[in-house]
Structure formats: structure tokens, C-alpha cells
Amino acid sequence: MKTALTVPTEVLHVAEALSAKGFEAYLIGGCVRDLILGREPKDWDITTNANPEEIQALFPETFYENTYGTVGVVTESTDPRLKVIEVTPYRIESGYSNARHPDEVKFSDTLSDDLKRRDFTVNAIAYDPKEGKIIDEHGGQEDLKRKIIKAVGDPEERFQEDALRTLRAIRIAAELDFAIDTATMAGIVKNAAQLAKISRERVRDEFVRILESDTPMQALYIAQKLGVLKYIIPELEDAIGVDQNQAHSFDVFEHLLRSLQHAADKKWPLIVRLAALLHDIGKPASRRWSDEKKDWTFHGHEVIGAKMAKKILRDLKFSNEIVDDVVKLIRWHMFFSDPDQVTLSAVRRIITNVRKERIQDLLNLRICDRIGTGRPKEQPFRLRKYMSMVDEALRDPISVGMLKIDGTSLMALGERPGPRIGWILHALLEEVLDDASKNAQDYMEKRSQELMQVPDAELKKMGEKGKDRREEEDEAAVEELRKKHHV
């Protein structure tokens, strides 16, 4: 039967160049699956009976990644998805002794061998674009119709060969909104522990795609049930069954997943999704019973949570930039946001703490937190009002760089180069955060000259106090207001 799938000309050209020399060339994997589903393929893979040298000889520009025999064919397209078409010789599953990598890559002459080594039936459909012919030896089209992720061949063996497939099954099911076949699920349960041997980068990449899917809550529930979650973020399991105070209907685990799901529903970026998933990760460790309140308390959970999140995200090899941003959002997620009560100076401090580029994310995290609690949506006018205070606060200095004096002028006034310069500037910033009108050149110079007389130890304390005090004050203020409002 002929099937016409729409294939971009760049891809067709590569396939045609191969068949013109007498080689077989099939589109394979995610691109065929996505074409049949009417989704846009992320990248284009071709499989062929030509070997890497033969492939390279056919195209003017290629690069060769030795590990899997894949040749990247560079096209003239400006579309990043079409810039490089990956052409891989037919491969056959060879021994896997460590659940991680094939011991060696073995090529094969037949498409059938290649289809057998693929992970899931929906990823094992080949398409010959010249003949318009689909080769589907594992029932992939049927499973696409049934919306099922099913291992090719014996699930247990397939997960033993490569444990990352356990996570890939959950990820692909989340992205396509598919269910996982029963026997395949059983194979995942049996082999999930092998995930400990997989590189954290590979685990992270699949985890990120789960978070970026439309249904991360369901996917992480399934990951937990199948025993996979503890090889991604074991700390999340400690939140299961941890009851909260009376303002909450869900345990900490469900609250975190619901918060994450709201971020996904809103299509908010990865940073917010990570922060939503981890914002209360410090709660299990900080939970105390209060006889006075007759309820659970979680004092300092945002401080503990920020530390835990740093360790978790570093372990998953996230970039420093992502780690810093998410940790800050978690550290400050308890910020006081009542626009009728908050002062401009408190808003400035929050901006200093999370950076102005992230203040909108912090507000969005607050929305996720509320929705994840099952409370009605944050009154939008209050957040708008808070945002207008942010705009106002941003007109005033919130960092050392915005002061009307700098290190060079301090040295011109007679201060020696060295750490004292930084201490003086930070001490000045502290004053300006409280009272923006002090950021005038006259006052800055006059006050600098006074600070220049202060001995090292004391000056250091003044300079570093800002950071510490900011945290203490913030906690004290929040606590005070919480008491007042009984929240």
C-alpha cells in the first residue's frame, strides 16, 4: 500500500542520493512516528545499508560521530531541524553487559535487524519516501492508533540492554499523551534500578523533556509508581504522605506535582517548572508540630529547600545558570506580596535577591504555589499591583553597579585597592535600599569618607551584613505578617 507522507526536500535529496548509488534508504524513528501522527518531527533520521565511508563519499559536507556509526549530512537549509540529516547504517543489537552502552557497534545488511534493536514499536516504523512504502514489522502503526508505548520484542531484555529506555518510555508517553503497555510497564519496574548506572546527563535530558511536556504531573506520578522517580530525584519521594498544615488539602508530593502542572498548563519556561516542582522540597526536613498552633509548621523550609535544590540540580548536571536561578526562586518563594502592605523598600530587596530578570518568574511561581494548593486563583489585580510596584522600585538602585559612586571614585578619594572597596559599596547599597534618595553623589562621597575611617573588621561586617540581614529581616517580616494574618 502506498502512503504519502510529507517529507522536506532536503531529506528527500539525501535519500535519493543514497538510492541513486543502489543503497536502501529509509526514514526511521521519531520522524516517521510524528509524520503519521501529524506532528512536526524534531529531527530527521535516515537508516541505510551503506556503511559510514560510503555515506560520507556521497555528500560534499558530512561529519562522523564514531560511536554509533552515524554520519551527519550537512544541508543548505537554514531550518535548524533540517541543517543536519543523520544517516545511520543498519545496526544490530550486540552485547550489552552494563545496561548502558553496547559493547561494540555492529552493522547489519538488513533493515529488519535495525528495526529489532529500536526501543519502541512506534519508533520502529520505516518509510521509503521514493516508493511511498511503510515497513512496519512490529505493529507500530497499530500502537500509534491505540496510543500505546510498547517495547520492541521482549520488554525485559530491552530494558536490560539499556536502562535509559525506562525513562524514555515515560517521556515519550508524556509527550504524545500515550499510555504504556502492561508488559512494558512490568519490564520498567524490573529494571528501573539499572538507571543508577546511566549518566546523569542522559537522565537529565529525558527528565527535562518530561517537564517540558504538557502532562508532567501524570508522567512523574507514573515514574514514581514504576520505581523510576527515585533514580531521578530521590528527595521527591520523601514528600510522599507528608501532611501539611490546615491551609493545604494535599500532601507535599501532590502539592509539588500540582504546582508543576500549573506551570505546564501556562506554558511557563523550564526555570519556573523546576522551581514549582522543588519549591517545597525542604518541607519534609523542616516539619515540626506546634502545640501552640495545634498544627504543623515548616519554618525555614525555603532555606533548607534552596540548599537541597542546589544539590539536586547539580547532581543532574544542570548548568550553573539554571541552578542559580531556580535556587533563588525557591529561596525567596515565601516573599510577602500583599500590595497594600508591602513597602517599596521590601520590593527592592526582593528584586535584589532574585534579580530583576526573574521577578516575573517569582510571581508566576507564587501563582503555581496557590493553584497547587487547590486555592482559587491568585487575584490578578493584586499581582498586577505588585508588578507596578516592581516597575516603580526598578527606578531606584538595586545593585552596587547602580550607585552614584564606584570603586574608581573611592580610590580617587584615597581608599586603597582591595576588599575594603567592596565592603564600602555594599554598606552604601544597604542604606540606599532603605532610602533611595540617599543615592546622590554628594551624600555618597560624604558617607564614603566616613566609612573609609572604619576599621577592617567592622567595615567587613557592615558590608556583609546586607546579605545576612536581608535574609533575616525577610524571614522576620514574613513571620510577623503571617502571625498577623493567621496564614
Ligand code: ATP
Ligand atoms: P524525538 O526526535 O522527538 O526526540 P525520537 O524518538 O526521534 O524522538 P531520538 O533520541 O531522536 O528520539 O532517537 C531516534 C530514534 O532512535 C528513536 O525513534 C528510536 O528508534 C531510536 N532510539 C533512540 N534511543 C534509543 C535507545 N536508547 N534504544 C533503542 N532505540 C533508540
Ligand code: MG
Ligand atoms: Mg528524533
